[in-house]
Amino acid sequence: MNPSNHDFLVKPHLITRGLRPENQETPIHFLEANETPISLTYRRNHFPYPLLSIQSxxxxxxxxxxxxxxLHYNQITSMPSRTVTTLMECSGNKRAYFDPKVFGEQWTEGAISQGNWKGVSLSTLLSITGVNNGAREIVFQGEDSGVKNGQHVQYERGLxxxxxLDPNVIVAWEHNQKPISPKHGFPFRLIVPGWYGMASVKWLKTIRVIDHPFSGPFQTDDYVYYPHKEQNKGSFPVTTNRINSVIQQPLDRQILKPGQHQITGLAWTGEGIITSVEISLDNGATWKTAILQDTPQKYRWVKWSYSHVFEKNQDYNIKVRAFDSIGQSQPDKAFWNRNGYGNNEVSQINIQIE
Structure with missing residues (x-):
């Protein structure tokens, strides 16, 4: 019996980087829409998934x-809401490309997604409680917990x-027009546009206003840039997304026929907006301006493309770099740090024309 054509359709799946706890990234070449399907949204966890119900x-x-x-779930979801479209990127995205290598989940380019999040502005919730004079930080505690450095801890982050108080910082209950899935923070998730994903605390349970700097283990130990291998001198916190870009098509090490092909990909930044993307086909010797497929918007990636006629029997090194409205651009070499955060060096692939 011959298999049907349906059997040959490519069905994308997440790429497993860890199982206990679950950590999975998106194959970057499948990120075609501005709204990443929930099934392809990357998963980043420190601990096992908590089991929760709306009723309690x-x-x-x-x-x-x-x-x-x-406040009960129903009280919060009945409040005035807003929808925020934002990319979400793990601060360890592209960790696999650091040289020298660093420990941690070896993400390539796919610890990133983009979606629509519906919820209530955190500022609205704080207007109900009122905030005392002298308040400095807001601490967010999730329901996920486990053992870290020999002690039982819960995941907590401060802002x-x-x-x-930015109105775009929300306590969300919907993701892509559906209740947030249990694997992405059900029933409530903090959404912090412009910051790496560690700030968007999942399974949000407690919000605590404090008048001093927060110093939990996921604030002052993890998610800190340590520039030196064996000392903490010069360290500083991981916060906003660094300007970045990625090539989606062609794939690295792909063999193509001679002729015209489109190079496509994504570019994004934490603050400001993407203003231009440049492509090099000769290992950085010369650069050409790519076409931005969308109108750049804050907190969202922009698609870009560049068409080129490739010659027979040639190898090409293709590089891409992005620029934004606040003067940032991608460096040729990543800022090395021992936890492997914020890798935004110029992306590159190699292809062969047969």
Missing amino acids: YFLTIKGSVKNRVT PIEKA
């Missing part, structure tokens, strides 16, 4: 506030109050 779920806001409140 409450969100507590406490600390340096005028009125401590505990400076100035960033936390």
